[in-house]
Amino acid sequence: MAxxxxxxxxxxxxxxxxxxxxxxxxxxxxPQNEVPEYMSRELPKVGxxxxxxxxxxxxxxxxYGASGAGARVMTSSSSPGIALKQEGITYIAGAELPCxxxxxxxxxxxxGGIQPAQSDYxxxxxxxxxxxxxxxxxxxxxxxxxxxxxxxxxxxxxxxRNPVLVVGDGMIGQMxxxxxxxxxxxxxxxxxxxxxxxxxKGKRGPNIINSLFLDPAKLEDHNxxxxxxxxxxxxxxxxxxxxxxxNAQVVIVAYGTTSRIAKNAxxxxxxxxxxxxxxxxxxxxxxxxxxxxxxxxxCKGLLVVEMSMGQMxxxxxxxxxxxxxxxxxxxxxxMIPEPDAIADKIKEMLGGVK
Amino acid sequence: xxxxxxxTRGLTxxxxxxxxxxxxxxxxxxxxxxxEELGVLDDSIGVxxxxxxxxxxxxxxxxxxxxxxxxxxxVATGVKRVxxxxxxxxxxxxGDLASIGTAEIIHAAxxxxxxxxxFVNNAIYGMTGGQMAPTTLVGQKSTTSPYGRDAxxxxxxxxxxxxxxxxxxxAFVERVSVDTPANVRKAKKAILEAFKCQxxxxxxxxxxxxxxxxxxxxxxxxxxxxxxxxxMIPYYPLGNFRKPEEAK
Ligand SMILES: Cc1ncc(C[n+]2csc(CCOP(=O)(O)OP(=O)(O)O)c2C)c(N)n1
Ligand code: SF4
Ligand SMILES: [Mg+2]
Numbered sequence: 265m266a267x268x269x270x271x272x273x274x275x276x277x278x279x280x281x282x283x284x285x286x287x288x289x290x291x292x293x294x295p296q297n298e299v300p301e302y303m304s305r306e307l308p309k310v311g312x313x314x315x316x317x318x319x320x321x322x323x324x325x326x327x328y329g330a331s332g333a334g335a336r337v338m339t340s341s342s343s344p345g346i347a348l349k350q351e352g353i354t355y356i357a358g359a360e361l362p363c364x365x366x367x368x369x370x371x372x373x374x375x376g377g378i379q380p381a382q383s384d385y386x387x388x389x390x391x392x393x394x395x396x397x398x399x400x401x402x403x404x405x406x407x408x409x410x411x412x413x414x415x416x417x418x419x420x421x422x423x424x425r426n427p428v429l430v431v432g433d434g435m436i437g438q439m440x441x442x443x444x445x446x447x448x449x450x451x452x453x454x455x456x457x458x459x460x461x462x463x464x465k466g467k468r469g470p471n472i473i474n475s476l477f478l479d480p481a482k483l484e485d486h487n488x489x490x491x492x493x494x495x496x497x498x499x500x501x502x503x504x505x506x507x508x509x510x511n512a513q514v515v516i517v518a519y520g521t522t523s524r525i526a527k528n529a530x531x532x533x534x535x536x537x538x539x540x541x542x543x544x545x546x547x548x549x550x551x552x553x554x555x556x557x558x559x560x561x562x563c564k565g566l567l568v569v570e571m572s573m574g575q576m577x578x579x580x581x582x583x584x585x586x587x588x589x590x591x592x593x594x595x596x597x598x599m600i601p602e603p604d605a606i607a608d609k610i611k612e613m614l615g616g617v618k
Numbered sequence: 619x620x621x622x623x624x625x626t627r628g629l630t631x632x633x634x635x636x637x638x639x640x641x642x643x644x645x646x647x648x649x650x651x652x653x654e655e656l657g658v659l660d661d662s663i664g665v666x667x668x669x670x671x672x673x674x675x676x677x678x679x680x681x682x683x684x685x686x687x688x689x690x691x692x693v694a695t696g697v698k699r700v701x702x703x704x705x706x707x708x709x710x711x712x713g714d715l716a717s718i719g720t721a722e723i724i725h726a727a728x729x730x731x732x733x734x735x736x737f738v739n740n741a742i743y744g745m746t747g748g749q750m751a752p753t754t755l756v757g758q759k760s761t762t763s764p765y766g767r768d769a770x771x772x773x774x775x776x777x778x779x780x781x782x783x784x785x786x787x788x789a790f791v792e793r794v795s796v797d798t799p800a801n802v803r804k805a806k807k808a809i810l811e812a813f814k815c816q817x818x819x820x821x822x823x824x825x826x827x828x829x830x831x832x833x834x835x836x837x838x839x840x841x842x843x844x845x846x847x848x849x850m851i852p853y854y855p856l857g858n859f860r861k862p863e864e865a866k
Binding site: 313315318319321322325326328329330331332333334337352355461462463464465470471472473474475476478 | 660662683685689695698699
C-alpha cells in the first residue's frame with residue numbers, strides 16, 4: 265500500500281480500525297481530541313460504534329463491558345483522563361480482558377498543561393490502579409512505529425488477555441508524517457473468545473466476567489496465575505532500539521519523541537569526535553533490561569533524557585545494577601529538551617571537553 | 619399432582635449469601651422469572667454491582683459481568699453496543715446507583731441506552747455494614763448518621779424514580795415494593811414491562827424496588843416490612859412515572 269501523510273492522532277484511529285477495532289469509547293481532552301473525532305467519523309462507515317462517554321471513568325467501564333462481550337475495543341485520553349481510567353484498568357486486568365488504551369501525555373501534576381510530556385511513565389509502568397497487575401506498554405517514536413504498534417497492541421491484548429497501553433506525547437499526536445498501512449496479519453495464534461458474554465443461547469453454561477475472589481486462597485491463586493502471564497510477557501515482549509552503540513563513551517536512554525532529539529545530539533557530537541550511543545526502550549513495561557547487559561567497553565556512564573523530572577531513570581539504574589554512573593537530563597511542563605543542551609550535558613559528563 | 623410453583627430456570631442452584639428475610643432474594647426471583655417468561659433468558663447478559671448483590675453473577679443463570687462500584691450502566695452500555703439484540707440489564711443498590719454511580723445511571727438514561735436497570739432501594743449501605751445512603755430517610759439512624767439523618771447537613775433523600783422520569787431518554791420508570799404478595803405481583807409486572815420496553819427498542823427502562831435490610835436496620839424481617847410500609851412508601855410513592863408512548 266502507498267504511503268499517506270497523516271496526523272499522529274488520526275493515524276492511531278486508522279491503525280486501530282485496520283486492526284479490526286470496531287468500538288471506541290472516549291471523552292474529549294487535549295492533545296488527543298483528533299482520536300475520538302476520527303473514530304466518530306470513521307467507525308460508522310465500517311459498521312462500528314463510537315460513544316462519547318460522560319467521563320473517562322464511564323468510558324473505560326464501557327471498554328470493560330465491550331471487551332467482556334468479545335469485541336476489539338479501544339479508548340484514548342491524555343494524562344488527567346488516564347488517571348481517571350485507572351479504576352477500570354485494574355478491573356480489566358483483574359478480569360483478564362483485552363483492550364487497547366492510548367495515552368497522549370501532557371504535563372502534570374494536576375491539570376498541568378496541554379503541551380507534550382512524558383511524566384506518566386510511573387503511572388504507565390507501575391500500575392496506577394490498585395493491586396498486582398501490569399500493562400504491556402508500547403512507546404513509539406514516529407508515526408509509522410505508532411501505526412505498527414497500535415495494530416500489534418490489539419493482537420498482544422487478545423493473546424495475553426491483558427490491557428495494552430500505547431503511550432505517546434503531544435508531539436507525536438500532533439505531528440504529520442507519511443505512514444504505510446501494511447496489510448494486517450497477526451503475529452500471534454489467537455484463540456476464539458469462548459469466554460465472552462454473548463448470551464448462552466441455551467448451548468453452554470453462563471460466562472462470567474469478574475475480578476472478585478472473596479476467598480483469599482483463590483485470590484492468591486489468581487495472582488500467581490497473573491504473575492506467570494506477566495513473566496511470559498517479560499520474556500517475549502521487551503524491546504529496544506540500539507543506535508550508534510559501537511565505541512560509545514556515553515549511552516543515552518530515551519524513548520518516544522525524546523529519542524529523536526537525542527539522535528540529533530548524537531549526530532552533532534559525532535562531528536566533534538565524541539561517540540554517543542542510544543538505547544531506546546520501545547516497550548516501557550516490560551523494560552528492555554537485556555539491552556543494558558553488554559554496554560560498550562568505552563562507556564563511562566549513561567544519560568537518561570526524559571520530558572519529566574526523572575522517572576524512567578529508576579528502571580535504568582535497576583537494569584544496570586548501578587554498575588555505571590547514571591545521570592539525568594529532563595525538561596518538563598511541556599518544555600522540550602534541546603539537542604544542544606543534551607550535548608552539553610554529555611560533555612560535562614566526559615569531563616568538560618568543550 | 620399439579621405443579622403450582624417451581625423455581626425458575628433463571629436462577630442457579632447456588633445457595634445465596636443474603637441474610638434471612640432480606641428481600642434481595644425476592645427481587646432476584648422476579649428478575650429471573652421475567653427473563654424466563656419473556657423467552658430471553660438465554661440471550662440476556664446481566665451486570666451486577668458492588669454491594670450485597672456483588673455475587674449475583676453466581677445466582678443468575680445467564681451470562682454476567684461484575685462491575686465496579688456504580689459503573690454497571692457504563693459496563694452495560696459497552697455490552698449492549700456490542701450485542702444490540704441481546705437483553706442487557708443491571709442490578710444495583712442505592713449506594714451504587716444513587717451515590718457513586720449517579721453520573722453513569724443518568725447518562726445511560728440520557729443516551730437512551732436500550733438497557734434495563736433494577737434499582738434496589740433499601741435506604742442503607744447493606745454490604746459495608748449499615749452506613750448512610752443518599753436514600754436514607756430523614757431521622758433514620760445508620761452507622762454514619764448515629765443521631766439520625768440530619769437534612770440540614772446531609773440533605774433530603776434522593777427520589778431516584780422521580781429524577782429519572784425527567785430524563786427524555788428514560789422510556790419506562792416505575793417504583794414498586796416487595797412488602798406484600800400483592801406488591802410482589804405488581805413488581806413482577808413492572809419488571810416484565812421494563813424488559814419489554816428494551817426488547818421493543820423504546821429506550822432506557824428502570825424499576826426502583828423498595829427493599830428491606832433487616833440486618834442493618836436492626837429489626838426482624840417482619841418488623842422490617844412494617845417499617846418499609848410506614849416510612850419508605852410515604853416518602854417514596856409507588857407507581858409508574860413514565861411509560862413508552864403506545865405506538866398508534
Ligand atoms: C470504589 C469503591 N468504594 C467503596 C466500596 C465499598 N462498598 C462496597 S458495597 C458499598 C455500598 C453498597 O451499598 P448499596 O449500593 O446500597 O447496596 P446494598 O449492599 O445495600 O444492597 C460500598 C460503599 C467499594 N467496593 N468500591
Ligand atoms: S446486609 Fe441487608 S441488604 Fe445485605 S443481605 Fe443482609 S439484609 Fe440483605
Ligand atoms: Mg443499599
